[in-house]
Amino acid sequence: MPWFIKTKSEREAKKKLKDDIWIQCQSCGAHVFRQDFTNNLNVCPKCDWHGKLTAYERIGMILDSGTFKEMFETIRPCDPLQFVDGKGPYSEKVETARAKTKLNESIVTGSGKINGLNVVMGVMDFRFLGGSLGSGTGEKILQAANYAYDNRVPCIIFSASGGARMHEGILSLMQMAKTCAGVARLDERKIPFISVLTDPTTGGVSASYAMVGDVNLAEPGALIGFAGRRVIEQTIKQKLPEDFQTAEFVKEHGFVDKIVHRKDLKETLFTILSYYNR
Amino acid sequence: MERELEFEKPIAEMEKAIEKLKALAVDNKGDFFNQIAELERKCEERKEEIYDTLTPWQTVQVARHPRRPVLYDYISMIFTSFVELHGDRCYGDDHAMVGGFATLGTQKVMLIGHSKGKNVDENVKRNFGMARPEGYRKAIRLMRLAEKFNLPVVTFIDTAGAFPGLDAEERGQAEAIARNLTEMAKLEIPVVAIVTGEGGSGGALGIGVADVVLMLSNAVYSVISPEGCASILWRDAAYASNAAESLKITAKSLLSLGVIDEIIKEPAGGAHNNPAAAAEAVKAAILKHLKKLTTLSGQKLTARRFEKFSSMGKFTK
Numbered sequence: 393m394p395w396f397i398k399t400k401s402e403r404e405a406k407k408k409l410k411d412d413i414w415i416q417c418q419s420c421g422a423h424v425f426r427q428d429f430t431n432n433l434n435v436c437p438k439c440d441w442h443g444k445l446t447a448y449e450r451i452g453m454i455l456d457s458g459t460f461k462e463m464f465e466t467i468r469p470c471d472p473l474q475f476v477d478g479k480g481p482y483s484e485k486v487e488t489a490r491a492k493t494k495l496n497e498s499i500v501t502g503s504g505k506i507n508g509l510n511v512v513m514g515v516m517d518f519r520f521l522g523g524s525l526g527s528g529t530g531e532k533i534l535q536a537a538n539y540a541y542d543n544r545v546p547c548i549i550f551s552a553s554g555g556a557r558m559h560e561g562i563l564s565l566m567q568m569a570k571t572c573a574g575v576a577r578l579d580e581r582k583i584p585f586i587s588v589l590t591d592p593t594t595g596g597v598s599a600s601y602a603m604v605g606d607v608n609l610a611e612p613g614a615l616i617g618f619a620g621r622r623v624i625e626q627t628i629k630q631k632l633p634e635d636f637q638t639a640e641f642v643k644e645h646g647f648v649d650k651i652v653h654r655k656d657l658k659e660t661l662f663t664i665l666s667y668y669n670r
Numbered sequence: 671m672e673r674e675l676e677f678e679k680p681i682a683e684m685e686k687a688i689e690k691l692k693a694l695a696v697d698n699k700g701d702f703f704n705q706i707a708e709l710e711r712k713c714e715e716r717k718e719e720i721y722d723t724l725t726p727w728q729t730v731q732v733a734r735h736p737r738r739p740v741l742y743d744y745i746s747m748i749f750t751s752f753v754e755l756h757g758d759r760c761y762g763d764d765h766a767m768v769g770g771f772a773t774l775g776t777q778k779v780m781l782i783g784h785s786k787g788k789n790v791d792e793n794v795k796r797n798f799g800m801a802r803p804e805g806y807r808k809a810i811r812l813m814r815l816a817e818k819f820n821l822p823v824v825t826f827i828d829t830a831g832a833f834p835g836l837d838a839e840e841r842g843q844a845e846a847i848a849r850n851l852t853e854m855a856k857l858e859i860p861v862v863a864i865v866t867g868e869g870g871s872g873g874a875l876g877i878g879v880a881d882v883v884l885m886l887s888n889a890v891y892s893v894i895s896p897e898g899c900a901s902i903l904w905r906d907a908a909y910a911s912n913a914a915e916s917l918k919i920t921a922k923s924l925l926s927l928g929v930i931d932e933i934i935k936e937p938a939g940g941a942h943n944n945p946a947a948a949a950e951a952v953k954a955a956i957l958k959h960l961k962k963l964t965t966l967s968g969q970k971l972t973a974r975r976f977e978k979f980s981s982m983g984k985f986t987k
């Protein structure tokens with residue numbers, strides 16, 4: 393074998409090594425040391441592009457160290473429709489996602505403290521079936537809201553989701569009503585609900601709890617919108633502006649209060665909650 | 671008749687034969703009475719047969735049938751003294767969402783619904799029943815008005831979905847729907863929703879958070895259109911019938927999943943074959959449920975509605 397032809401496994405090993413050390417920014421294309429990227433909260437040090445975070449990375453970033461108590465962690469999908477699509481059964485997809493992420497659902501919920509303030513928090517994880525809103529996700533959000541209601545603590549939900557989970561059909565749609573009913577009750581007791589919209593927050597998640605925070609925060613550049621770009625372009629038969637459905641676009645149109653750089657998020661949440669005068 | 675669905679063709683042929691016989695009966699003064707009666711009976715049987723065994727995808731075709739009764743048909747058939755109210759007080763008046771005071775029998779209500787058209791002009795005016803944010807904002811404004819006036823709310827759901835357009839996104843389609851879901855949960859008046867045709871995703875649910883959710887027997891209600899689901903999960907919209915099957919979108923499926931409370935049976939051959947009978951059935955069902963709901967206090971209603979939607983969904987603990 394000539395020296396310049398590498399075996400497949402050699403190539404893969406080399407690529408893996410390369411991916412372990414380097415990461416390419418999805419926005420500016422720069423090659424950045426993975427270590428630098430991670431140390432910078434998964435934000436590109438060159439252009440400030442905000443990469444995705446796992447739920448636990450986010451929790452570590454927002455809550456005071458050692459204060460997080462996970463709740464409702466055993467809730468997981470059950471394939472209520474016995475759904476099978478072109479690529480196989482939903483139940484298999486769930487098991488693959490659980491094995492890959494070590495999560496039971498697309499959201500992690502629990503209580504903790506932000507600079508000493510008690511909160512209940514839900515953090516969606518896009519790795520679990522695209523952060524889709526399934527029955528288990530909806531239940532955990534409802535339970536988190538109920539915990540806030542019962543214990544009179546502020547509720548914070550971080551969204552990262554492509555929308556409803558089609559594999560659970562109409563039950564997935566009903567989670568929009570269920571989660572909204574949960575956060576709606578917080579108004580009755582004047583308990584704050586803060587929604588943080590991260591990349592992406594679209595479809596049924598944007599059209600439910602994610603948009604009705606007392607304060608809506610968003611991360612820079614996050615995709616936020618109801619209908620998909622392609623569906624809209626096909627419907628209205630015109631090209632959409634470049635910045636369409638970005639956090640900045642949505643803020644400009646009045647639907648988020650503030651765009652916050654990831655490094656400032658914890659302090660911003662604390663500052664807002666410190667104005668809660670009850 | 672025009673624009674028959676494929677599976678309706680045997681019915682159309684029998685109806686044609688009956689018409690012919692009737693014409694002969696008139697022209698020749700012959701006695702075809704028994705023959706006609708026999709054919710009519712057979713035709714009804716065939717209708718029942720066909721409509722009792724529709725596949726989910728065929729049901730979608732019926733739910734979208736061009737002659738299926740739409741909101742303004744129901745308004746003229748079963749409601750009286752309709753006072754239409756316009757506008758969301760923010761941006762404009764959306765003709766895809768219609769609402770106002772209306773009377774059903776002796777029961778005064780606030781009527782709100784998606785408004786599809788039945789011809790090109792109407793559909794252009796009403797955007798095929800696909801509402802924009804101002805439609806959803808008008809709807810919730812009228813629901814709050816109903817609360818002030820102590821009137822029950824009745825919503826008619828019939829939409830392919832909320833309009834996916836640039837302007838709708840700019841004006842906050844997501845926020846408008848989300849706000850309705852949140853505010854409807856708090857309404858201290860009875861809310862009855864009826865899915866009469868297409869219950870298309872968030873656009874349907876945006877007026878669907880009700881104490882009682884009814885559904886016509888050939889209506890469908892889904893998180894995504896079968897075509898949309900097929901193009902994502904099968905990578906080909908041609909698999910829409912498979913998606914319709916998998917998504918469990920028929921009234922029967924939804925009843926067993928606990929998403930709806932009751933199925934309103936349509937006349938043989940579907941609502942479009944006998945709109946008046948369909949409308950009477952809708953009227954009877956609404957009145958039956960309102961009779962019970964109007965005895966409950968506002969607090970009881972919101973507590974029950976919270977429980978109802980809290981229990982939606984299936985998961986493993």
Ligand SMILES: [Zn+2]
Nearest residue numbers: 417420436439
């Ligand atoms: Zn970059």
